[in-house]
Amino acid sequence: MNISKRQNALLLALLICLPIIALIHLFVGQIDISFTDYFDSIFNFDDRNASHLISRELRIPRMTMAVIAGAGLSIAGLLMQTLFNNPLAGPYVLGINSGASLFVALTIMTGIPFFTSDLGIVTNALIGAFLFGLIILFFSTMVRMQISLLLIGLMLGSFTSALVSLAQTASDAQELKIFTMWALGSLQKVELHQLPLILACFGASILGAFLVVKPLNALVLGDKEARLLGTNIKRVRLVIILITAIITGVVTAFCGPIAFVGLAVPNLVRILFKTQSHAILIIASILIGAMFILLCDIAIQLIEPHFIMPINALTSIIGAPFVILLVLRRLK
Amino acid sequence: MKISFLAVLAILFVSCDGNKQKKHASFDDPEKIEIRYAENFKLKKIKDGYLLELLKPGTKDVSETYEIYPSENKKIISLTATLNGMLAALNSQDLIVGISDYDHVYDSGIRSRFKNGGVKEYGGTAQNSLEKLVASEANIIFYDIVDEQFPNQQKLKKFGIQVMPIYDWRENHPLAKAEWIKVVGAITGKIKEANAFFDQVEKDYNILKNLGKNYSKKPTVLCGNLIGDSWYTPSGNNYYAMMIEDAGGDYRYKTTKGTISLALSIEQILNDNLKTEIWLNPGYKDKTTILKTNPHAKHLGAFKNNVYCYSNGMKKFWEQSASRPDLVLSDMIVLFHPEDKSIGTLNFYSQIN
Amino acid sequence: MIQTQGLHIGYSESILSMDDLHLSNGVHILIGRNGSGKSTFLKTLAGQIPKIMGSIKIQNNEVSAISIEELPKIISFVSSQFPIVEFLRVSEFVGLGRNPHTNFFGKKTNKDIEAIDKALETLGISYLRDRFTLELSDGEKQLVSIAKALTQETAIIALDEPTAFLDYSNKKLVLGKLVAIGQEFNKCILLSSHDLDLSLDVNCPFLVIDDTSKTIRFIEPGISKSELIKIAFD
Numbered sequence: 001m002n003i004s005k006r007q008n009a010l011l012l013a014l015l016i017c018l019p020i021i022a023l024i025h026l027f028v029g030q031i032d033i034s035f036t037d038y039f040d041s042i043f044n045f046d047d048r049n050a051s052h053l054i055s056r057e058l059r060i061p062r063m064t065m066a067v068i069a070g071a072g073l074s075i076a077g078l079l080m081q082t083l084f085n086n087p088l089a090g091p092y093v094l095g096i097n098s099g100a101s102l103f104v105a106l107t108i109m110t111g112i113p114f115f116t117s118d119l120g121i122v123t124n125a126l127i128g129a130f131l132f133g134l135i136i137l138f139f140s141t142m143v144r145m146q147i148s149l150l151l152i153g154l155m156l157g158s159f160t161s162a163l164v165s166l167a168q169t170a171s172d173a174q175e176l177k178i179f180t181m182w183a184l185g186s187l188q189k190v191e192l193h194q195l196p197l198i199l200a201c202f203g204a205s206i207l208g209a210f211l212v213v214k215p216l217n218a219l220v221l222g223d224k225e226a227r228l229l230g231t232n233i234k235r236v237r238l239v240i241i242l243i244t245a246i247i248t249g250v251v252t253a254f255c256g257p258i259a260f261v262g263l264a265v266p267n268l269v270r271i272l273f274k275t276q277s278h279a280i281l282i283i284a285s286i287l288i289g290a291m292f293i294l295l296c297d298i299a300i301q302l303i304e305p306h307f308i309m310p311i312n313a314l315t316s317i318i319g320a321p322f323v324i325l326l327v328l329r330r331l332k
Numbered sequence: 333m334k335i336s337f338l339a340v341l342a343i344l345f346v347s348c349d350g351n352k353q354k355k356h357a358s359f360d361d362p363e364k365i366e367i368r369y370a371e372n373f374k375l376k377k378i379k380d381g382y383l384l385e386l387l388k389p390g391t392k393d394v395s396e397t398y399e400i401y402p403s404e405n406k407k408i409i410s411l412t413a414t415l416n417g418m419l420a421a422l423n424s425q426d427l428i429v430g431i432s433d434y435d436h437v438y439d440s441g442i443r444s445r446f447k448n449g450g451v452k453e454y455g456g457t458a459q460n461s462l463e464k465l466v467a468s469e470a471n472i473i474f475y476d477i478v479d480e481q482f483p484n485q486q487k488l489k490k491f492g493i494q495v496m497p498i499y500d501w502r503e504n505h506p507l508a509k510a511e512w513i514k515v516v517g518a519i520t521g522k523i524k525e526a527n528a529f530f531d532q533v534e535k536d537y538n539i540l541k542n543l544g545k546n547y548s549k550k551p552t553v554l555c556g557n558l559i560g561d562s563w564y565t566p567s568g569n570n571y572y573a574m575m576i577e578d579a580g581g582d583y584r585y586k587t588t589k590g591t592i593s594l595a596l597s598i599e600q601i602l603n604d605n606l607k608t609e610i611w612l613n614p615g616y617k618d619k620t621t622i623l624k625t626n627p628h629a630k631h632l633g634a635f636k637n638n639v640y641c642y643s644n645g646m647k648k649f650w651e652q653s654a655s656r657p658d659l660v661l662s663d664m665i666v667l668f669h670p671e672d673k674s675i676g677t678l679n680f681y682s683q684i685n
Numbered sequence: 686m687i688q689t690q691g692l693h694i695g696y697s698e699s700i701l702s703m704d705d706l707h708l709s710n711g712v713h714i715l716i717g718r719n720g721s722g723k724s725t726f727l728k729t730l731a732g733q734i735p736k737i738m739g740s741i742k743i744q745n746n747e748v749s750a751i752s753i754e755e756l757p758k759i760i761s762f763v764s765s766q767f768p769i770v771e772f773l774r775v776s777e778f779v780g781l782g783r784n785p786h787t788n789f790f791g792k793k794t795n796k797d798i799e800a801i802d803k804a805l806e807t808l809g810i811s812y813l814r815d816r817f818t819l820e821l822s823d824g825e826k827q828l829v830s831i832a833k834a835l836t837q838e839t840a841i842i843a844l845d846e847p848t849a850f851l852d853y854s855n856k857k858l859v860l861g862k863l864v865a866i867g868q869e870f871n872k873c874i875l876l877s878s879h880d881l882d883l884s885l886d887v888n889c890p891f892l893v894i895d896d897t898s899k900t901i902r903f904i905e906p907g908i909s910k911s912e913l914i915k916i917a918f919d
Contacts, residue, residue, distance in 0.1 A: 003774070030600050050603045053606070058602065177615070177625075181560070184560040185560075188598060214789065220768070227753065228762045229757050229781060229782075230784060230785040277777055
């Protein structure tokens with residue numbers, strides 16, 4: 001009982017912190033925006049008022065996207081780590097991002113109008129992510145060592161970046177520029193009217209993750225043990241890959257690639273909560289993942305007047321050393 | 333060149349205090365060389381040729397020295413659009429045997445020579461092939477890469493191929509950029525023509541400038557676009573900001589210091605520019621593409637009817653904008669003051685739809 | 686409880702035939718050389734690998750016909766390897782034994798929690814409840830694994846070499862617990878082992894793999910050690 005009390009207290013603390021950080025995020029930036037501006041921008045919107053526009057069209061979508069990207073990628077990472085029984089797995093290292101990137105690159109560069117539409121890019125990022133998820137899944141059944149799968153994921157990444165470079169040389173300057181802009185990554189390309197679609201995908205994925213809590217708990221013991229406990233492994237694998245693909249695809253399509261969040265956050269969560277109960281791990285990953293990206297983005301905006309840093313760079317700067325620590329810790 | 337206009341702006345780092353005129357000791361030679369605006373090179377007559385000194389930005393120190401003998405320069409590889417334009421302006425495009433990319437060439441003379449094999453493609457500065465360059469038997473290669481040595485420079489020298497950077501983009505006065513045509517004049521042995529060409533450009537520019545300054549109504553102007561999460565736009569002392577002022581425009585960031593580009597957040601841009609009347613150089617040819625990379629652009633006041641880019645003649649712009657600032661200024665006046673029908677039509681710019 | 690008829694098991698090259706069996710409650714000990722097919726038999730029974738021919742029935746149902754959701758309610762399997770998982774608590778690990786019984790979301794009812802408590806108590810390891818599985822000793826790991834199988838509340842428990850990595854006292858303890866469980870809870874327990882002396886002590890029937898004739902033979906309790914060795918290892 002003591003343990004679950006501690007876990008609940010921790011969850012409660014995170015639950016209180018998240019909205020506070022989200023609120024701080026809304027008020028950070030080079031333009032001063034007041035509470036009244038937010039109130040008016042929602043109930044009394046005037047599109048000729050800069051403060052209204054900034055709060056409604058920039059800050060709210062940016063904050064929402066930070067929450068979704070952080071929470072989503074963390075869940076994706078958690079699911080993959082459990083599925084592949086590998087705490088160093090994640091959508092980025094296993095090349096799921098690469099799949100999304102490759103398909104976005106191809107769609108931008110083919111120039112077919114449907115594909116280059118909003119929905120087109122999202123759909124293709126999804127397909128790419130799912131396809132690469134299946135490829136990794138296929139390889140996971142063939143390799144025994146955990147490290148092999150990570151290497152295969154990295155190779156997939158290198159392979160696709162080579163393909164993307166090839167596509168780049170064949171594309172015209174304008175397409176190239178659009179792709180380069182996309183690949184730079186940003187939390188602030190999202191528009192208010194796109195949020196419902198993104199939120200729907202995000203919500204569906206979260207729901208999906210909760211639906212596989214029971215199999216996830218069993219998968220902790222490995223495929224064989226899970227099957228002995230009545231888990232339909234094949235179905236669960238597909239569902240997990242699908243959820244991961246939806247989250248990674250949507251986040252990658254709108255924000256560009258964001259590294260290490262999916263890998264680092266679930267590990268941090270397990271270290272904090274010291275459990276393998278996925279109901280708790282999922283909730284905590286959502287909360288900590290969201291907070292992590294929000295804090296990163298707050299930091300980026302605070303240093304922006306002096307120094308410009310893309311979100312992907314900051315998450316890597318923090319995430320990569322953390323992952324090295326994790327590896328060292330496991331080697332002990 | 334694949335380097336975007338914005339990126340070029342972003343790397344300008346020459347400090348400059350306006351159009352201070354510099355008088356150099358004149359030579360007794362009839363083809364006297366007088367540099368009035370440019371701050372990044374010096375050109376002197378020597379026996380049978382010229383001495384070109386490239387100066388370190390912001391200082392008077394000589395960083396590189398080249399002896400130029402026009403009679404030797406029979407075959408030129410030009411990897412920069414500016415130089416193509418300047419050679420064409422002096423009717424010397426026949427000297428060109430190599431370019432970076434045929435698709436980026438505007439001049440019809442170079443294009444037709446490419447088609448009948450007189451001109452070959454050598455790719456950008458970074459990715460060209462040493463063997464191909466040697467086989468070209470060119471005397472000299474011009475490039476404009478930023479802050480970097482030309483690859484295999486020493487090896488090329490052994491084969492008698494000189495490489496020379498063209499730093500027109502480091503100049504921070506529109507006429508200083510144009511003045512680099514005198515370097516081209518020295519190289520091709522057409523210094524007289526180059527002087528005449530520049531004098532005409534200078535004269536035309538100043539006439540337009542006097543016209544531009546006298547408009548009473550000056551529209552507000554915004555430049556640039558997002559790269560990543562930052563909106564790059566020229567600082568107040570940048571040559572482009574200078575040209576907006578010369579054309580009778582009210583540049584939104586004219587009071588900012590420095591010559592390099594400003595990097596502003598989209599929030600700052602929206603905050604400052606909801607009512608700005610004209611948006612120049614968004615970097616894309618159509619509004620759909622602008623929105624794809626910068627969806628929030630639609631809130632800008634100018635987005636609806638007043639976005640302009642040099643998309644009318646992109647290649648022409650790359651080749652000629654440095655040597656013909658008068659044409660660029662004329663375009664700006666037409667855009668800023670459509671009520672004045674006396675200027676004529678647009679050379680490079682067009683409205684973006 | 687377990688019935689076989691003309692059963693052949695194994696992988697493509699090495700096939701074992703089998704005496705027709707009719708196993709009921711109590712402990713049955715599987716004896717045989719390394720690689721002779723002990724695990725193969727247990728895995729066939731647990732539905733992990735398909736049989737080659739013949740019939741193997743649990744409670745009158747052909748194993749291959751029982752769905753993967755139903756099978757874990759009838760038979761639990763304790764593998765020879767204990768999973769290496771960080772931050773997995775004993776309570777969580779043992780609780781996974783309830784997976785076949787809990788609802789879609791894996792929500793544990795009072796009944797589930799009672800089953801966990803009871804299993805820990807039966808094996809005398811209630812004090813391990815909040816410990817991490819990685820911190821357990823080999824003996825404790827084995828007891829915890831058995832507790833998980835008990836929690837599953839199945840009629841049959843199959844154990845792959847449960848005493849292999851234990852010291853003598855722990856071997857004796859684990860085997861004793863299993864015999865007690867077999868009697869007390871009316872379960873059919875099958876385990877493979879190399880510990881002949883201990884196995885003979887508990888006075889259980891044997892399933893001996895005769896490596897020369899490639900058959901698994903049922904041997905009543907009371908067989909002498911030399912006879913056992915002769916069948917299994919000569």
